[in-house]
Every structure is written in structure tokens, then in C-alpha cells.
Amino acid sequence: MRSRLLRPLLATVVVALLLSCGGNSLPHSNQVTATVTPSSATITPSGSVTLTGNATGFTTGPIVDWYIQESKDIDFINDCGLLTSQNPPQSGCPYGYVMFEDVTQFPSTATYYAPSSPGVYHVTFGASQFVAFDHLTKTVQAVITVQ
Numbered sequence: 001m002r003s004r005l006l007r008p009l010l011a012t013v014v015v016a017l018l019l020s021c022g023g024n025s026l027p028h029s030n031q032v033t034a035t036v037t038p039s040s041a042t043i044t045p046s047g048s049v050t051l052t053g054n055a056t057g058f059t060t061g062p063i064v065d066w067y068i069q070e071s072k073d074i075d076f077i078n079d080c081g082l083l084t085s086q087n088p089p090q091s092g093c094p095y096g097y098v099m100f101e102d103v104t105q106f107p108s109t110a111t112y113y114a115p116s117s118p119g120v121y122h123v124t125f126g127a128s129q130f131v132a133f134d135h136l137t138k139t140v141q142a143v144i145t146v147q
Helices: 002-020 069-074
Strands: 033-037 040-043 048-056 063-068 081-083 097-100 108-113 119-131 134-146
Touching: 033 119, 033 134, 040 048, 048 063, 048 119, 048 134, 063 069, 063 081, 063 097, 063 108, 069 119, 108 119
Parallel strands: 040 134, 081 097
Antiparallel strands: 033 048, 048 108, 063 119, 097 108, 119 134
């Protein structure tokens, strides 16, 4: 009789402890803002521009990502965002590419290298915070005109 009562009680205590521990430490998305400067630039074909991405409101240091939106739209794997430790692409980035230092460096500085063809391109800066079974990502774009 005693073990029949003890099991439900023990199960209730374990569930209560699990629910009270940890919790979701993500901020609400409207508390987080991301910025990139300059937000727009005009450069020459095959030119470059340095960009700085930043975000506020995360409860811990976010993970940083930079990519070319036009590249990501056609190939999710090759978004033409590279760490500076990687070699610049020889092909596969018709909209240019962006190189940045480290996924944990914040604020984050990146350099966009334009293609030889004129156009309007979008360099996206993203910052993400991850917790168990959830994450929050904020992105913002710099509009680069190549002419």
C-alpha cells in the first residue's frame, strides 16, 4: 500500500523539479534588435566594403552569421558567407561573398567583396541565441549597390 502512494508522489516531485529547473532563458523577440552599419553602400565592381553587425537584448552572447541573401535564396548550403580562416571562393558566388572573423566575436566585423557585375545585393547579418530545444535569431541586411 505504501509503495502505491509513494510512486505517484515521487513522480509528481520529479516532474515539478524538472519544470522548475532551467527554463527558457531566451528573451522575447521584441526585446532584441540587430543592426548593421553602414545599412547601405555603393561600391565599384570587384570592390569591397567593411560592415559591422551588432545586436542588443540577448541574455547570453549570440552566435554570429553573415551571408549573401541572393546566394542563400538559390543554395541554402553555399550562402557565400565565409570565415576569414577559409579561402575566398573561386566560383559559386555570383553575387559576391562576405568574410568575417569568428562566430562568437561581437560586435562582428565583416568585409563584403562585390562581384564584377553591377547590381543590388543584400548582405545579411544574423545573431542567434540557443537554449535547449529552442533558439532566437535576429537578422538585418545591408543593401549594397555595385555600379
